[in-house]
Amino acid sequence: MQNFPDILRHWRKQRRYSQLDLALEANISSRHLSFLETGRSKPSREMVQQLSDALSVPLDARNRMLTSAGYAPKYPKREWDDAEMLPIRKAIDWTLNQHAPYPGLALDRLWVIRRMNEPAKRMFGTFGVTEGSSMLDLIQDPTLQDLIENWPEVAHHSALRLRSESAAQGGIPELDAAADILSSDATPSEPNLPAIPTVFKLGEQTLSLFGTIAQFGTTADEAIEDLKIELFFPADDAAEDLLKQLAVVH
Known part of the structure; x- marks a missing residue:
């Protein structure tokens, strides 16, 4: 399983954001974001949500971000016939x-x-x-x-x-x-x-x-x-x- 810093960097690059761009979009300091991407800081569940909102991450990837940070997934995936x-x-x-x-x-x-x-x-x-x-x-x-x-x-x-x-x-x-x-x-x-x-x-x-x-x-x-x-x-x-x-x- 990918770790949270790798997933965060992937989505930041996928959206073509610099660290400064994402920090401004997520309303956090660029220093805090840098620590999250290097693994020096562990994100709270709320921070994972905040970053995934800023990056417009789809729901399945949000679940992966949460689990990689040590939290339970938030969004279900129901079967078609449920x-x-x-x-x-x-x-x-x-x-x-x-x-x-x-x-x-x-x-x-x-x-x-x-x-x-x-x-x-x-x-x-x-x-x-x-x-x-x-x-x-x-x-x-x-x-x-x-x-x-x-x-x-x-x-x-x-x-x-x-x-x-x-x-x-x-x-x-x-x-x-x-x-x-x-x-x-x-x-x-x-x-x-x-x-x-x-x-x-x-x-x-x-x-x-x-x-x-x-x-x-x-x-x-x-x-x-x-x-x-x-x-x-x-x-x-x-x-x-x-x-x-x-x-x-x-």
Whole structure:
């Protein structure tokens, strides 16, 4: 297990703070911070909380900071099927169901699909994707890549998103590895649209979609903090008409 000084230095460098920057942000002296980073001083539980707030440390890392300093972890990580998660599951299901006939899904921190609405099941089911499947595997699948008309653009923006999410969490090897693979195909796009769509090739037709991402705002559980709801919208009238037609057929 890492010790507290190492974890503190990691997060300070991850956030690109100097010792002085962090000391000012956390409202402590730079001398005190230096002693904490060298192990000359042991932090109180309140100081661990104060520093993790200043560094915007995610909940799982806050627990590691606490345990490395000799304190009990503060934030639970409930299982998806726990009774206390029922309101969360209901909120996700309601959001996804209301989004039909447009596709929507819920992802965890490793891009594993936790929930899909019916349009998403139809759309991604072609590739054998179901709840519990990994979107990281899907976006690295050559079969899917061949069906995306603007794959180099999509690869570029997907790699940027993966790296951004990894950095926010202090580094997630699975996301970084996927970003490295996608970067080999990536081509930055010209910013001629307000949002870069993903253009799927469906026989003689195309389906152009862009996405939005929602998260829970006030979280006190590792599992909830990680969840993202991704909702896809038609980027043009043709895509909207096609999604509505598919909903009627099914």
